[in-house]
Amino acid sequence: QYDRQEDGSMPELPHRNLDTGMGLERMAAILQHKSANYDGDLMQSLIALGEKISGKKYVADDYSGASRSLRIIADHARAVDFMISDGILPGNEGREYVLRRLLRRAVFHGRLLGIEDAFLTTFIDEVNRLMGEAYPELLKNVALVKGIVSAEEERFSQTLDNGRSYLDAAIAGLAEGTELPGEVAFKLHDTYGFPIDLTVEISEACGHEVDMAAFDACMTEQKERARAAANRDAWGDFNNVWTALSDKLAATDFRGYDEESCEAKVLAIVSEGCEVASAAEGSEVEVVLDATPFYAEMGGQCGDTGVMRCDGATLRVTDTKGKGSLYAHVCVVEQGTLEVGATVTATIDHGRRELIRRNHTATHLLDAALKQVLGEHVSQAGSLVEPGRLRFDFTHFEAMTADELERVEGLVNAEIFAAEPIVTRVMSLEDARATGAVALFGEKYGDVVRVVSTGESDAPFSRELCGGTHARNTADLGFFKIISESSVGSNARRIEAVTSAGAIEYVDERLAQMSEVAAQLKCRPADVTERVASLMRELRDTQKKLEAATTGAGSDKVAAAFKSAVDHDGYKLVVARLDGLAGKDMRSAWDGIRDAANGEPVACVIASATPDGKVALLAGATDAAVASGFAAGNVVKAIAGLVGGRGGGRPNMAQAGGSDVSGIDAALEAAKKELGL
Template sequence: MCEDHPTMTTAEIRSAFLTFFEERGCKAYPSSSLIPDDPSLLLANAGMNQFKEYYQGKRTMHEIGACSCQKCVRTNDIDVIGSDGRHLSFFEMLGNFSFGGVSKAQACAWAYELICDVFKLDPSRLYFTVFTDDDEAYEIWCNLGVTEDHISRLGEDDNFWAAGPTGPCGPCSEIYYDQGEAIGCGEPTCAPGCDCDRYLEFWNLVFTQFDRQEDGSMPELPHRNLDTGMGLERMAAIMQRQGSNYEGDLMRDLIDLGSSISGKSYDPESYEGPSRSLRIIADAARAVDFLIADGVLPGNEGRGYVLRRLLRRAVFHGRLIGIEGAFLGRMVDEVNRLMGDAYPELVENAAVVAGIVAAEEQRFSATLESGRAYLAAALQELAPGDTLDGAEAFKLHDTFGFPIDLTQEIAHEAGYEVDMPAFDAAMAAQRSRARAAAQGDAWGSFNDVWTTLADELVASEFLGYEESSSEACCVTALVAEGERVHEATAGQIVDIVLDRTPFYAERGGQVGDTGELLRDDLVVEVLDTQAKGDLIVHHAQVQEGSIQVGDCLCAAINERRRALIRRNHTATHLLDAALKAVLGEHVSQAGSLVDADRLRFDFTHFEAVSQEQLRAIQDMINEEILAAKPVLTRLMDIEAAKASGAVALFGEKYGEEVRVVSVGAEEHPFSRELCGGTHVENSSEIGVFKIVSESSAGSNVRRIEAMTSLGALAYLEAKEELVAQVSTELKSSEDLLVSRIHDLKDTLRATEQKLRAALVGGSSDRIQHALDAAIDLGAYKLIVARLDGLDGKELRSAWDALHSRDHSASLACVLASASPDNKAALLAAATDEAVAAGFHAGELIREIAACVDGRGGGRPAMAQAGGSDVSGIDAALAAATDRLRAS
């Protein structure tokens, strides 16, 4: 690399870029979340994402432009990461943007000034590409002093951006840095756009200036948009005189830590073996940290699957280079150290991230060896040139949690490919089954009518913090069966938008209000209240009269129901605080439901909550209720709210002004959260808090269901009635119930043991019948029998009984049972002599397990399988008999 410019750290480059554009009148925006507002995007993947509404003309930017450093994740080339110096899953995109405020010439002049005067890159090493027909950009670069031999014209594939076949579009101009002939391919045609690494593209300026029509014409847009993006990692590589994104200061620190943990040395020139694995681990550590910090949790769909795939790929490559214990947490800690100043959410959520990473790494490590053993066995059965069955690859995904790219990677190392069409078909079938099983809600998805209304109407004013009924609420829109209507009459279901309303629209876990809309000649029952953007939508049925757009009426909520909901909502705040106090600060809310009858609270935690912990949590909350503490609500600036210690929901996005709800004294509240819901005025209104259940709600997420006030009393009364009924049935007083139940269990256990002994013991009639029906196959004697009522362990006992009563040296069996829990159990077993004669229990079980919709395997001398279809037992035994007779 050349030595013609000063070096700059990644942090210095980031700061210099943003400062440069701020000084020229552009507003610096913080990075938006990796979870985008745009439902068409899985994850934020470009700096323009957060400016889409400005781009579409829905919002107006008062400054001449904007700048940002946007965190991004792209997932379409995960399998390539680590195999070259360019691809990253997580990266930072520096950008400056304008929506009519900055001319094309000004944008290019700023870019040239920043590169040459701030970053001090040698102009002779800069190369520029423009769209073939963009004479304007060509002339601008020439006027800035770029020589013609440093400007190339490229076609539409490289230098023209379009939103689609029609609509906004425009030419691009890319800026390249010449890293020198030593890095290039050496071909005489080598130039910007070549696949080699000599010319490194680091900044792309997109000039969206046309509106392509269906006839192909491209009139100018009302104003020109500017969207530029500079890859921070690429710029760091240039400024630090490195030839790869992985050699910049941040990535190299992470790679060096991975090298230290594994004991494997890193070679920047090698893209195979340990060096490739170290790049993959470093890249994944950053992505995993940022994704979880922004609220993504590991899962099997969407963003959760992307996170899990990256995390498991890192763990797998750690094992490949000899790291046996947990290590990813150390990598994440280093990411926080390196990037926490620029992205404070990493530090704020460090405890949550650490817990999720540790739990997910432990879980995957436990299944990794089983999955690799399963895959190794499947690969051993393939002949050279064969392809691994896609169904087998799907089993690895479904059963062991193996991301498909890991299966492909292991298979490729062994010299095999995976039948991806078959895998994709199996995956599609599973998703189809999941969709079919899902229950649709009454609202379904909003159609385009709501998009139109959200643009046309002023936001609904919510009055429900102070009022339970409001006069002069005017109807601004009616929607029936997905269409706007002017009127709805008695009997019709209709969605109603009011300009002002006391009805709370479902959000933040709190269900929507119910109630009535009234006028002298009109009664409308509100069945539910939902939000569509800034509109509050009342899902209702007209009971009497008719309702029209423009009508003014009285809106009255169901006050009793709202009071119950308020109690449960405030209780969730107390629960969140108590969970943190008992379990640790890593606890973060991951979802909730606040209804009139109950509350449900999901939270990040990595193991079941013990009964002792649940009791401590419940007691702590009830103490706060009995203490009759005030519940205070204040409107605050978001930064001031956070500084006050208010808890923000994990992954939630907030505006500049927020509602802060505190339970307890203002100076030292028991709970303080950002929340837009409705709450009691004093904790004593909750009455009593009772935990009903604790369970798993997904990977690293636990769920508590609870009741308060009247719901809790009804629950406790039902429990008392149940205890009374049990006491009557068992003819015992309530205080002696436990000892009475222990006595009955002991009696039942002794009876069951006697029954099992009779069923599988050596003197059992069924054992004798099975022996009498044995088949002589010449090389060994075969017993095939169905012994219903036994589980897998008891089938093994039956084999022991058969073997002890029949003294044949060469004996084998295939046994099956419909077990007590209505599952199919299969067993194949044999003496060493029968195995030597050709009997292989493992192979046989694998073949016949499909008959009972199951899976299994084992050694040649013994193998077992379980299945869900007991109707296939007879077919399994027949198939086994036919196979063994024919062998």
């Protein structure tokens, strides 16, 4: 509002209500007599860490190259730490996408600085050291933040590695001084997720400009295709029968919270996408009623089934779907003819609805339990509620442990056994948020919402905004059992579970399977674990004996290979082809050669055409052979390319794989030459 002058006067600003940008960091920079935020002590500490990791030097007045990348990494690492600590996880929409872009941009600039290994968690530690005291929320879930950052960095690094392989191959095929085609750069961007900036950087380092005009043309063409497809879809939705019906019919009155049967008037009948006046016996149609007890599929809860009856017609309702403000009852006319204007009695399948109610309530209990066990970052990312099971997707960066799953099950079952009533209240959205009710991020809610809580307490185990149908009491669920936990994408997990009748059916099935296994193992069900462990030990012993017979010192192949050994520089050297051994068997073959040497210095270079048509190479040596000059890693590195592979390792042990079986003999000859034979 005011502009304080040197003499102390404060005239009003000529333009009020403008953000001056004088935030904490700029004020700190001024007080530290710095000309930019990045020159303040906070950022300088992070930049110094980047210098240490990358080996590059930061220059304050250089706004390109390494200095720019060091600034970006410092800034983005801090932002990433704060965002994840605030409960945001990397994703593909909204603020989650902003986080992912920041994190990936930091990794990308790390690559530009020559940092090939993971490094961002080191910055997270430094941000926490610098700012953890002032912002204690940074220190609450350090392991979670570092786990998410590490997983995301690893995934993007793999993307960069895959794209780099494609780019290197494309550059290798270019004549000196020619441009990298824009189509290649676009494929890297579109298929591999490889940043165009990195493509330009690498290409220019190899002496090739990128045809950016062609790249931009490909980008424009893709956007036009996407826009055209979106327009077609939008026009298709706008021009269908349901849009027309929504314009002329009032919204369906849903009475299913309190009623399982009601009388209703048939407002419309739709057959094969067209509005019709009647439906004869055997027809499959969608029926619109003015009121209904049938819940239409939404919010993860499946649609109700049941029957409709009127004078002269009976319809079996196989599903109910939401069409904007209208409910479409998917029906088969089993008897008679249904006409628009008829009055019907609509009745849901009571037993099916009860099972759905219980599973829907279980998803709320599960959500609350996951937040308690894993942390407040857990957020619902999708669900499916059916009569026989429930599926719940949630944000989390790693697989749950057996202990975590057990704790979640225990919390849910404790609420079930507590027999808490399910309390539903209708209130304003503002009041609902004030109660702490959980709302789905990104979901659009009206001014008035339903809030579902477990119990009358001011701080219930679960309280969520929800329009679905629910059990009347947690005890209705019987008990809750998780049947699987899996990944459904980056930072998203899925739990499938059962309750009540579904849980009993699941347990009965597993007990029957256990009894069948016990019968086959000829033991009691309680002894199955011990019996299986005993059989596994026997199997391992048998496999070891078989392996020793195939690749050990007493095997024919190893014995023949050792007989071919030559004395070389103070140790015995075996160079041999042992076809038929898989890659995992090569070390056993080396153990056999070493055992056959009976304590004498020995080294080997062996190769095999594996059973799956690939090549396995191994070079091994005793310590005495290494001391005499044998270097396994150097040998394998020198010959792996002849079999279409790459490899290396330590002086006493190195392995490689390859794809060209025809090159094995040449590789072994090259090994002899490398060793001076």
